[in-house]
Amino acid sequence: MKILHLDQNHPLLIEQLTQAGFDCQEDYTSSKQDIENRIASYDGIVIRSRFKIDKQFLDAATHLKFIARVGAGLESIDVCYAASKNISLFAAPQGNKNAVGEHALGMLLSLFNKLNPADRQVKSGLWKREHNRGVEIQGKTIGLIGYGNMGRSFAKKLKGFNCTTLCYDIQKDLGNKNATQVSLQTLQEQFEQVNEDSSVRVLVITANTEGQPKPVFCAGYDIGGFDAQGNGANAFEQVPEALAVLRPITICALNGSVYGGATDIVLACDLRIGLEGIEWRMPATAIGLHYYPSGLQRYIQRMGVAASKRAFLTARPFTWQQLDKLGLFEAFVTADDFDQTLQDLTQDIFALAPLAAEETKKSLNEIENGQVNQTLLRSRVTMTSQSEDFLEGRKAFAERRKPVFKGR
Numbered sequence: 001m002k003i004l005h006l007d008q009n010h011p012l013l014i015e016q017l018t019q020a021g022f023d024c025q026e027d028y029t030s031s032k033q034d035i036e037n038r039i040a041s042y043d044g045i046v047i048r049s050r051f052k053i054d055k056q057f058l059d060a061a062t063h064l065k066f067i068a069r070v071g072a073g074l075e076s077i078d079v080c081y082a083a084s085k086n087i088s089l090f091a092a093p094q095g096n097k098n099a100v101g102e103h104a105l106g107m108l109l110s111l112f113n114k115l116n117p118a119d120r121q122v123k124s125g126l127w128k129r130e131h132n133r134g135v136e137i138q139g140k141t142i143g144l145i146g147y148g149n150m151g152r153s154f155a156k157k158l159k160g161f162n163c164t165t166l167c168y169d170i171q172k173d174l175g176n177k178n179a180t181q182v183s184l185q186t187l188q189e190q191f192e193q194v195n196e197d198s199s200v201r202v203l204v205i206t207a208n209t210e211g212q213p214k215p216v217f218c219a220g221y222d223i224g225g226f227d228a229q230g231n232g233a234n235a236f237e238q239v240p241e242a243l244a245v246l247r248p249i250t251i252c253a254l255n256g257s258v259y260g261g262a263t264d265i266v267l268a269c270d271l272r273i274g275l276e277g278i279e280w281r282m283p284a285t286a287i288g289l290h291y292y293p294s295g296l297q298r299y300i301q302r303m304g305v306a307a308s309k310r311a312f313l314t315a316r317p318f319t320w321q322q323l324d325k326l327g328l329f330e331a332f333v334t335a336d337d338f339d340q341t342l343q344d345l346t347q348d349i350f351a352l353a354p355l356a357a358e359e360t361k362k363s364l365n366e367i368e369n370g371q372v373n374q375t376l377l378r379s380r381v382t383m384t385s386q387s388e389d390f391l392e393g394r395k396a397f398a399e400r401r402k403p404v405f406k407g408r
Contacts, residue, residue, distance in 0.1 A: 001065075002041065007048035009070050036060045046070065053077040058085060072096060072149065075214055094149050101153030104208055107339070111204070112137060116343045130404065135199065137161040143190055145218075147174045147181065150208055155179040166190065185238075195247045198407065201357075202349050203246060204342065205269060206253035215256030215275065218265065237292045240268035244298070245365065247358055249349050253342050254278065254329075264295045267302045267328075270361065273341050274320055274332045281317040301368060302328055353389040354407035 002023045005014060014024045025042075027035065032051045039045070039061045046068045047053070053067060055078055066088040067077060074091050082089055110116055113134030121128055140163045144151045147167040155165045155178035165179040166186065175181030194200050209215035243250060243265065252269035257278045266272060266280075282299075284291045291299075291312065299308040303326055310316065324332050333341045349357070359380045366372065384390055389405045396403035 001043040003044040003046060004035075004039070004042045005046045006035065007046070007050050007070065009046065009048070013046070013070075032057070039064065044068065047076075049076055051076075053082070055081050058082055058087065061087075066090060070095070075216070097149040097153040100150045100208060101157050104150075104154045105157045108137065108142075110339075111343070111346070114343075114347070116340060117347050131402075137163050139163065141166060141190055141193065144168070144179060145207075147179060152176070152178065154208070191242045191246055198354075200248050201354055202346050203248045203250045204253055204346070205243075205250065205265065206342075207256055209256045215278070217254050217256035217258045217278070218262035237294055240264040240298070241294055244268040247361075249357060249361060251342070251345060251349075253338070255338060257281075259283065261295070264298060267295075267298045271345065272329045273338070273345060274323065274329045275338055276320055276332050276334055278320050279317040280311075280323055281315065282311040283315050285312055286315040351402070353384075353387075353393060353403070353405045355387055355389050355405075356384045359384060 001021075002025065003017060005024060005026045006028065008026075008028055014026070017024050022044075036057050037060070039057070040063055042061070043063055044066045045053075045061075045064065048070045053076060058064070058078060058081055064085075064087050067082065068090040069077065070092055072091060072093045072095065074089055077089060079089060114132045118128075118132040121132070137158070138161055142158055142163055142165045144155060144165065144167040147155070147169040151167060151169075155167065155176075158165050159178050166182045167175060167179040168182060168186075173181070194203060207215075207217040209217070249271065250269040252266045252272045254266055254272060254274040255278075256275065257280070258266055259281050260283055263280060263282055282291075296308070296312075299311065303311070307318075307326055311318070320332050323329060330345060331341055363377055363380060366376075388408050389403075392405060393403045
């Protein structure tokens with residue numbers, strides 16, 4: 001049996017396949033078209049993420065019996081068409097779970113302890129001890145959306161930090177000693193705890209896309225479980241609604257493509273940064289569904305009537321360039337610049353007076369929704385103008401230094 005290896009992997013793979021009697025051949029440089037022209041002579045291929053295995057490629061692979069992907073998923077392969085041709089598919093869903101778990105923990109520690117901006121400042125000769133004072137994971141509640149191999153690995157590593165770890169997954173009974181599986185309603189209740197914790201000033205919503213050849217932030221609501229009790233559109237609607245009115249400033253770090261109901265999670269955040277190359281699609285009408293009211297309202301408020309009609313009445317995807325033109329995102333950046341852009345945006349928010357930022361967010365939300373109360377708005381003006389933060393802000397301006405706000 002002839003196997004074509006299209007991506008370099010650990011040498012042990014080829015070594016053991018050869019010992020088992022397989023004829024292993026390697027081609028790490030030829031174009032997809034060149035491979036397609038001679039794929040008919042191979043019984044199997046081993047690939048990571050070099051190119052997509054589509055219908056045209058599979059039609060040319062007349063003797064192909066299996067495709068082995070050295071990665072967690074099969075997103076780069078036309079799975080349905082491969083099945084129709086009796087081609088077996090293999091992945092390695094547990095292969096990089098430990099690396100992803102460690103990477104996610106590293107990012108969390110970096111964010112909580114402001115390591116990236118502090119590192120840049122120290123290299124520039126600056127030492128801002130109080131400005132860069134971090135936050136401990138201990139005592140915090142960490143929520144995981146999805147509890148597969150990657151989620152379980154991350155939760156296991158969080159165990160030693162003496163924090164509470166919750167997980168939500170569309171499959172039942174996945175919770176273990178490292179994380180408690182909860183409903184969407186329980187996660188919403190965590191939003192209330194965030195509101196009550198004055199030390200939380202910024203909430204970042206992002207996804208773990210490590211190892212995905214085409215990163216996906218979220219594929220949307222699980223329509224397969226739509227008929228289950230408590231899983232309808234009304235239940236999901238409560239999540240972005242709760243997110244939209246949170247006290248802290250919310251940032252969606254959109255590091256992958258987003259679809260369906262998950263687009264409303266993005267829109268419900270106050271600010272957004274995006275990864276170049278992603279797409280955005282709303283397929284509600286394509287599957288026969290009228291979208292829920294608050295979601296439609298948010299689409300029109302954030303994207304405008306014309307873009308909203310395009311989203312719902314064509315179900316065509318938006319490219320990242322089209323989204324950028326809407327002015328919805330703070331920036332679209334490459335993968336190399338993504339984490340730094342997020343850190344910079346977060347630090348800009350941390351530099352604001354907490355009381356003024358929170359009260360202004362309330363007012364902006366109320367005005368956006370037509371709930372204009374002049375008396376309430378003016379009371380917030382009075383409150384902040386008499387605050388210690390405003391006094392500190394004026395003093396710092398006069399002394400040409402950065403203010404140190406206390407949120408009162």
